[in-house]
Amino acid sequence: MMMSNTQNRFLLFxxxxxxxxxxxxQTIYVPAMANMAEALNVRSGAMQQVMAAYLMAYGGSQLIYGPLSDSIGRRPVILAGMTIFAAGALIALFAPSLSVLVLGSAVQGLGTGVAGVMARTMPRDLYSGIALR
Structure with missing residues (x-):
C-alpha cells in the first residue's frame, strides 16, 4: 500500500x-515523587509503587492489545487505550491516598500499553522491505 507524503507525515506524527x-x-512523576509523598503523608520509598504499577500494567497490556487489534482493528484499540489512559490520569489527578494513586497509575499503564504495540505494528501494516527501514 503506497501512502502519500502527507499521509506518511501524519502517521509519523x-x-x-x-x-x-x-x-x-511517567517522566512528570519522577521529579515530583518527593512532593507527592509529602502531600499523601507517606514515606518517599513507598512512592516507588506508583512506577511499578504503571510498568507492570504497561507490559501486561501489550499482550492483550496486539491480538485484539488484529481481530477488531487498530483504530478502535488505539482509541480505547487512550481513553483508558485518560481515565487513569483523572484517577491519579484526584487521588486522595497512595493506594488510589497507584491504582490510577496502573490504569494509565494499562491504557498506554497500546502505544508500545501500535508503534511497532502500524508501520509493518503499511510498509514492507526497504520502505520499512
Missing amino acids: MLIVLVAVGQMA
Whole structure:
C-alpha cells in the first residue's frame, strides 16, 4: 500500500504522539515523587509503587492489545487505550491516598500499553522491505 507524503507525515506524527503520551506521564512523576509523598503523608520509598504499577500494567497490556487489534482493528484499540489512559490520569489527578494513586497509575499503564504495540505494528501494516527501514 503506497501512502502519500502527507499521509506518511501524519502517521509519523501520530505514532510519536502516541508513544510520547505515556512517556511524558511517567517522566512528570519522577521529579515530583518527593512532593507527592509529602502531600499523601507517606514515606518517599513507598512512592516507588506508583512506577511499578504503571510498568507492570504497561507490559501486561501489550499482550492483550496486539491480538485484539488484529481481530477488531487498530483504530478502535488505539482509541480505547487512550481513553483508558485518560481515565487513569483523572484517577491519579484526584487521588486522595497512595493506594488510589497507584491504582490510577496502573490504569494509565494499562491504557498506554497500546502505544508500545501500535508503534511497532502500524508501520509493518503499511510498509514492507526497504520502505520499512
